[in-house]
Amino acid sequence: MTTIDSARLASMFGAIADAMSADRDRLCALDGVIGDADHGIAMDLGFSAARDAVAALDTGSTDPTTLLNAAAKSFLNAVGASSGPLYATAFMRGAAAVKGKATLDDADAVAMFQAMARGIQDRGKAEPGEKTMMDAWAPAAQAAGEALASGKGLAGSLEAAAHAAKAGAEATKAMIASKGRASRLGERSLGHMDPGAASAVTVIEAMRDALTV
Amino acid sequence: MTTIDSARLASMFGAIADAMSADRDRLCALDGVIGDADHGIAMDLGFSAARDAVAALDTGSTDPTTLLNAAAKSFLNAVGASSGPLYATAFMRGAAAVKGKATLDDADAVAMFQAMARGIQDRGKAEPGEKTMMDAWAPAAQAAGEALASGKGLAGSLEAAAHAAKAGAEATKAMIASKGRASRLGERSLGHMDPGAASAVTVIEAMRDALTV
Amino acid sequence: MKKFMNSVDTVLTESLDGFIAAHADILVLGDEHKFVRRRALRPGKVALISGGGSGHEPLHGGFVGHGMLDAACPGQVFTSPTPDQMLAAAVAVDTGAGCLFIVKNYEGDVMNFEMAAEMSEGVQQIVTNDDVAVENSSYTTGRRGVAGTLVVEKIVGAAAEHGLALAPLKALGERVNTATRSMGVALTSCTVPAAGKPTFDIGDSEMEFGVGIHGEPGRRRDTLKSADAIAEEICAAILGDLGDRAKGPALLFVNGFGGTPLMELYLMYNSARRIFEKHGVTVTRSLVGSYVTSLDMAGCSITLTMLDAETTAFWDAPVHTAALRWGM
Amino acid sequence: MKKFMNSVDTVLTESLDGFIAAHADILVLGDEHKFVRRRALRPGKVALISGGGSGHEPLHGGFVGHGMLDAACPGQVFTSPTPDQMLAAAVAVDTGAGCLFIVKNYEGDVMNFEMAAEMSEGVQQIVTNDDVAVENSSYTTGRRGVAGTLVVEKIVGAAAEHGLALAPLKALGERVNTATRSMGVALTSCTVPAAGKPTFDIGDSEMEFGVGIHGEPGRRRDTLKSADAIAEEICAAILGDLGDRAKGPALLFVNGFGGTPLMELYLMYNSARRIFEKHGVTVTRSLVGSYVTSLDMAGCSITLTMLDAETTAFWDAPVHTAALRWGM
Ligand SMILES: Nc1ncnc2c1ncn2[C@@H]1O[C@H](COP(=O)(O)OP(=O)(O)O)[C@@H](O)[C@H]1O
Ligand SMILES: Nc1ncnc2c1ncn2[C@@H]1O[C@H](COP(=O)(O)OP(=O)(O)O)[C@@H](O)[C@H]1O
Ligand SMILES: [Mg+2]
Ligand SMILES: [Mg+2]
Ligand SMILES: [Mg+2]
């Protein structure tokens, strides 16, 4: 059983930010095919801002909720793309899910993770199958919940989430977008992976690695 | 001794117009090098308009002065290039030079021709050597006058004029323009024949042919 | 990429600095280039705020001033402004009667404005979606907001100046949006400074029919047609979509995308006007120029707004902004 | 060639028809498209007439109206209008106080206007020649008239509206012309419809420095520089030419050539303004936009007009034309 404190969450943002700058060009290229080619920039900018914002906090005296809200706000104001409000809402909902806790146990962490997925859904109103990041986040959240219920612990749960996200992202190739910029392409969006689903995999893998080492 | 009446002048405009439409592309190409590539269009338009205007007159009841003024006006209003006012002024001065005559004898015709050259000079204020149509018209006018004075008659005079015009046009290649659009090119105008001088040769040759058959 | 600039990173801020310096009589720049606002506010008037990605100049900053917007938030090129910009603008220009955000229908913009609206009180929004190039029915994201946004901003701006309250202003804006249809065509691509190369490739004799104002694909790629043929198809799409409403007085707005000169825009206006009038539309108001642009893209859009007495009066009402000015 | 048009032969007349239809509240078209004139004339006012080749829109037709021109004669693209156009315009708008022709310094234009002036009574002319790119001294044809012509037309137009007689108007126009300097730079060529291909070839990273408004060659071909470097050289040429006069209040006008968007023009304005102010010029009036264009050419020019109290007041005076409008 892992115990996650604010310092661990801060280092998680550092890990996601690193992963995003490494993934930036691939994400821009994916977005270039069915969107406006800026998704890598947006994610890189957003998570760098979130990392810097939480790094500036005294993690000793900051609870997870406050930290996650600070990350949400800085992400939001750094990014003008769709991913800004989507991830900002994700972290705000994650923050709300762990309200009052000083540290997170496995169940808290999975609850936070599932709240993030719900936040994205509330903000973007996309259902799975519409070729968005929800196609990675929804199965990931569900897989994490099922794994935890079957006693797999946080590491196993996030591993299951990452696995489901990857499959979900892969599945977007066969979808016609009906949300987001790509929805204006109609059938022309077929055959290409959704950039937001692709970056979700990167985010989730980085969370898995950072929260379960 | 030829006697030129209004009908003959009208056919002269027809001949110049024909020569201009044949020469149009070459003149545009020359103007394209050191000007704005429209000189052939301007000369073609102008002389077609002049031909049509004088063709609409009853040459039996129209004196040369009236006919030349009509040509001037129609040329002027058909062409928006520099050549419009230059040739319009030429024909207006030619008209003034034969005022009161019903028909032109050799001396009248040469006087008309020389008045045309003066008209161009008055309007454009170019001196020979400035790389303009004056470099054809000025030596042509002078040669015509000298040839007439030495008893050569109209045919010989216009032949001398055409010859001088041709040499003058050729000489513009070695000049740096200081009048007209090409003057902004400075030394870059060197090596190219001035389009207005080139067309002047065509005009003068057509006049020679039309007035001396 | 051939642009007048010093560096990709400072294109936006340098351009805004120039914009504000040139119009310092009517405009003030917010801290950190977050927004552009009117120098003189009118207490008790509903504050109108718009914003969106930059690269569409003069939209929206050029429409800030008496009779139109109170503030505009410029995002990075073709990128939504962020909620902190919108909130800062709202704080700066709300004089107590509330704020109305005017937002073009792009998910990024809509979600960012929505978050700003959730974070502040007394804020309403209008989402414009006048582009008929992309069908509403097939895709749930809905139509894009394009040049018709100017018309909404002008009419709602005049009504706000006239003293309308927040709720009726929002209703008016939605009414104008519903009476407005647009469609565009591109002859060349735009080039986003940060990308450094054209957004899309297009052949020497091709056009992108139904293009979006960010160079998004439209209905189809086609060979370049005559102005009349292009106008015919755009007008048919607009008329077909308006259906029975396409009768009587209207504003015809021919908008250039940035790289197309006025001579061609007036020619398109001439074609479009004839077509609309043949179909029973009476063009009573006109606007021709490059007002809702896509950087340096060559092309144009045609917008038709059906007018009534009220909206005509608001269109005519005095306006004093950097890009639209009359009556004062 | 990618243009919105139906046929090369009708580009001009169709565009003029659209222009007049869009501005029928203030403008009337002369017979055979010979000129564009104000709908309402003011008896006893000196009539101001300009004109020149088309392709520079909104110049000159867009400046016809209260407070500016009475008529404009559009020639074919980049070709002078003909004297019959000018005479017809003069007959239509001369209400007895005489006519002042405002002519850009191109031999074709100058000679055609001169012939029109000789054929009518009470006509004077001002020849504008604000372009410092081409040296006056070396070539007797003299400098070209470019974007500064707008400034002369605005100030003289206001003065005519104010009631000045022909002789003082001509003197004022010459004074404004003498206080005005411009220089331009092109990033791409324009394409004349009748030619169907670009006027000049230019490399992907080249600019034509000192270009004319018909795409004429400038001082030199150079590699594309930063906005600051370009502004630095243009401003230096203008300041150098103005010499001691370049102190105190001035109008800074950054003009687009047709294919360059506002965002870049404001950025250039920002660069230019800083440079001029460093040299003791105080920018008290500004104009930024595509007003004196070269068809679809990408590029811009910078114009500086030194102002005094009188010319400032005339610049500020109400104007109501298709392209410039304020104060009414
Ligand atoms: N309504 C939505 N719900 C969930 N995800 C969305 C929605 N709209 C867009 N997205 C996601 O956002 C991604 C694009 O993000 P980004 O490029 O940052 O934004 P933008 O489209 O504004 O440039 C898409 O690939 C998609 O996964
Ligand atoms: N001031 C002048 N005097 C005499 N000829 C001139 C003058 N200016 C121009 N030209 C002649 O006009 C010719 C160009 O004519 P054209 O192309 O019809 O006019 P534009 O230069 O207005 O397009 C030049 O080649 C030159 O011979
Ligand atoms: Mg994107
Ligand atoms: Mg984006
Ligand atoms: Mg020429």
Ligand SMILES: [Mg+2]
């Ligand atoms: Mg010409």
